[in-house]
Amino acid sequence: MAPKKPSLIKSYMAGLADVVSGERYTTILGYFFPELITAFLVNSLLGLIDATFVGHLKSTTLFVALGATASLLHFVKKVTEGISVGTIILCGQYNGLKRFRDVGTAAVSAFWVMVVIGGMVSVTLYFGAQTIFSFYHLSHKTMHAALPILQLSALSIFLQFLYFALIGFLRGIKNTRLPMNFFVLGGLFFVFFDYALVFGRFGFPEMGLIGSAIATLVQQSVMLIAAIVYIFFNPSMRQYCLGIFSSIDRKMALDIIRLSWPVMIDKAVVATTKIWLWRLYAPMGKVALASFSAVDKMEQLAFVPALAFAQVITFLVSNDYGAANWKGIKNNIKKVLFLSSSMVFALLLVFALWPEVVIQLFDAKGKFTWFAGAVFPMISVMVIFDLLQVILAGALRGAANVRVVMVTRVVVYAVLFFPLSYFFSLLPIENVLLKFILIYSSFYIADGVMGLIYVLWFRRDRWKYDADVSCDRNSEDEHATHNGERGSSSGESRPS
DSSP states (O other), X not given: OOOOOOOHHHHHHHHHHOSSSSOOHHHHHHHHHHHHHHHHIXXXXXXXXXXXXXXXXXXXXXXXXXXXXXXXXXXXXXXXXXXXXXXXXXXXXXXXXXXXXXXXXXXXXXXXXXXXXXXXXXHHHHHSHHHHHHTTTOOHHHHHHHHHHHHHHHHHHHHHHHHHHHHHHHHHTTOOHHHHHXXXXXXXHHHHHHHHHHHTOTTXXXXXXXXXXXXXXXXXXXXXXXXXXXXXXXXXXXXXXXXXXXXXXXXXXXHHHHHHXXXXXXXXHHHHHHHHHHHHHGGGOHHHHHHHHHHHHHXXXXXXXXXXXXXXHHHHHHHHHHTXXXXXXXXXXXXXXXXXXXXXXXXXXXXXXXXXXXXXXXXXXXXXXXXXXHHHHHHHTTHHXXXXXXXXXXXXXXXXXXXXXXXXXXXXXXXXXXXXXXXXXXXXXXXXXXXXXXXHHHHHHXXXXXXXXXXXXXXXXXGGXXXXXXXXXXXXXXXXXXXXXXXXXXXXXXXX
């Protein structure tokens, strides 16, 4: 008879105190801080700077157009991240087994998968921009401002797909500093060109929102070139035998697709919730739409540590999964949950006490600051549900349980979020603030249900054996080379 499992709280506290199994806190934080800077640049800082620049154009219509476009580009980025996660999982498992040639083959195969999928997505965005935006129910004036931005961003999206394939490889081999450096470099280019082209500085023409889209294109180009030069020409990468044409493996490409498509779907479903909220808030007017955009940016800023830790837990679990270090996996998850929740709620508390300080950056005329400032403190309390499900979903992906995450998200959002939010939108509530909060809260209610499902899944042992793709640990070549040695999560994954 199987021994009775300890209670959740007792198990959680024991995992936090365990300094033997799993990574040390200092090691986790060492992986985390580069990812924090990367996530800060990608998911928050650059968007805040761009929104601040556009806010100083003193046009609520342009700010709403920027927000609507950003929500759609966020949707595409989540799809891109889905394929990148598949790359992290496969590269991480091979890296945990010290099969470095296979790591390189997986990376190159992922790159070409991204070429095909990225090309199709970019073409769809360029030619289908107007059809896509019609779903938002935006005013004609707002749609007219948003359409050229999305079409110009189509090329940036293609470069983004290629870049994330390379970043997935680096994260899979536990290298978080290089992605940080590339994002910092691209971010510097973006800020310069965004300022110069939006306002017409340093001899550049004043282009408004168009300038913002061009700045993004420059950013993506710089990051991709830097990643290609380092990965394919740096001597330290030779052990992975990277050959852009000679290392393609159809089976690995199919494995990456098999791992990626569930992640793509579940990330796309999450991103669709924001697009759906845009549609529900559209009848409430520009103040509600602008407030939603501002509140969303504030939450993204506070949520950055959770996103960084989600990346960390994915590659930690993938490496430990290859080494069958089950106890280490669970303890790492508990430590990451503790660290991420502490950081996120410290930031949310500051924003909840003084929300107007941030909101005024986007609202030079003061048209919606009062509204956004009133709803943010009440909405921020529920962010704990989103944090829990994001970290646990990242851990399950690292264990290659990608379909579990996909099915959970699709079912919960389809059965709970979409019907509940639509029901709230139909209620004859005269208080616009209350209606706004009720609609938004449906998102976090669904997140809470997902988090509970993931917790229950980890309480079982099937997650250890339900991987959608698992590396063959009995490779004859590897036995000949390493005598069956398994990788360890307690140190560097590369040979000394």
